Amino acid sequence: ETGVTQSPTHLIKTRGQQVTLRCSSQSGHNTVSWYQQALGQGPQFIFQYYREEENGRGNFPPRFSGLQFPNYSSELNVNALELDDSALYLCASAGTENYEQYFGPGTRLTVT
Amino acid sequence: AQSVTQLGSHVSVSEGALVLLRCNYSSSVPPYLFWYVQYPNQGLQLLLKYTTGATLVKGINGFEAEFKKSETSFHLTKPSAHMSDAAEYFCAVTRSYNTDKLIFGTGTRLQVFP
Numbered sequence: 001e002t003g004v005t006q007s008p009t010h011l012i013k014t015r016g017q018q019v020t021l022r023c024s025s026q027s028g029h030n031t032v033s034w035y036q037q038a039l040g041q042g043p044q045f046i047f048q049y050y051r052e053e054e055n056g057r058g059n060f061p062p063r064f065s066g067l068q069f070p071n072y073s074s075e076l077n078v079n080a081l082e083l084d085d086s087a088l089y090l091c092a093s094a095g096t097e098n099y100e101q102y103f104g105p106g107t108r109l110t111v112t
Numbered sequence: 113a114q115s116v117t118q119l120g121s122h123v124s125v126s127e128g129a130l131v132l133l134r135c136n137y138s139s140s141v142p143p144y145l146f147w148y149v150q151y152p153n154q155g156l157q158l159l160l161k162y163t164t165g166a167t168l169v170k171g172i173n174g175f176e177a178e179f180k181k182s183e184t185s186f187h188l189t190k191p192s193a194h195m196s197d198a199a200e201y202f203c204a205v206t207r208s209y210n211t212d213k214l215i216f217g218t219g220t221r222l223q224v225f226p
Contacts (some may be wrong), residue, residue, distance in 0.1 A: 004155075033213065042116075042202050042216030043156070056213055090155055092214075101214065103148075103155040 004093050004104035012110045013081050021076040021107045025093030031055070032074040033101060034066060037088040049074055078109075086111045114139045114205050118217035126225050131190040133220045135177075135203030138184065145186040146204040146214065147177055156202065162186060173197070198224045 005024045013019050025032050031050045035043035045058035049068035063079040072093070078085055088108050092101040119134040137143055144163050148156040160171025167179040177188045186203060200221050204214040 035214075035216075040218075042204075042218050043214070045213040045215070048213060058213065092156075100158065100161070103157070105153075105155040108153075 004091060004102050006089075006091050006104040006107050008107060009105070010108045010110075012112065015081055015083060015111055017081050018077065018079045019081060019109060021078075021089050021091075021109070023074045023076070023091030023093075023104060025072045025074065025091075026095070026102050029093035029095040029102070030072050031094045032068055032072065033092045033094070034074070034076045035090040035092065036060070036085075037090060037106070038084075039087070043090055046076070081111045083111050085109065114143065114207065114215045116203050116205050116215055116217035118201075118203050118220050120220055121218065122221045122223065124223040124225060125193045127195055128192050131175075131188070131193045131197065131222065133188040133201050133203075133222065135186045135188065135217060136184050137186060137203070137205045139205055139207070141207055143205045144207070145177075145179060146206070147171065147175070147186075147188050148202045148204060148216075150200040150202065150219075152199075159188070159201075193222075193224045195224050195226065198222055 007022045033048040034046040037043040047057040048055045052068045065077045068074045088106045090106045091104045094101045115138045117136045146161045147159040160169045162169045162179045170176045175190045200219045203217045206212045
């Protein structure tokens with residue numbers, strides 16, 4: 001059974017640019033959630049996708065958007081990057097057998 | 113609204129000593145509570161969870177936590193610390209045991225000295 005994977009591992013972008021982060025959910029999982037973890041902080045919920053539809057959103061501006069594909073993998077897109085977007089972005093998938101959320105290793109985004 | 117407070121951003125113990133990491137929650141509905149561990153440059157790994165039933169929950173790596181509704185607490189303990197326990201620990205709450213969003217605390221960094 002393959003766990004949650006994320007790509008890329010690290011990314012450096014310039015302020016104002018756009019970025020796309022990817023997540024492959026664990027086999028059999030149809031729900032994906034994205035979290036932002038700033039340095040020294042706990043993860044903050046960005047949004048969740050269930051069967052390709054957004055199923056809840058945290059307190060993040062619209063320039064944070066996402067997609068979920070038919071195979072339940074997901075993308076997080078961030079437009080007009082700001083310095084404060086520098087963080088570890090975590091993806092978590094969950095299925096219906098126990099609803100437990102399984103986290104990927106994260107993508108470290110640095111905005112300069 | 114739900115929230116989590118982790119008392120002590122840093123905790124240091126000697127190898128073999130008791131580990132106690134504190135977590136208090138606020139929730140208007142019966143909470144579901146979790147402890148996650150994060151090793152450097154890695155994602156989060158679930159240590160244990162409380163949903164319903166027995167209030168003393170045992171997890172992986174010898175950790176356990178007790179849900180105390182009267183104290184709104186869910187403290188994490190381990191009788192004897194090991195060097196490999198050094199990591200960041202996060203307490204989290206959610207409204208229900210499904211795929212609802214997790215609300216995390218700010219974390220406690222555990223250092224273990226030989």
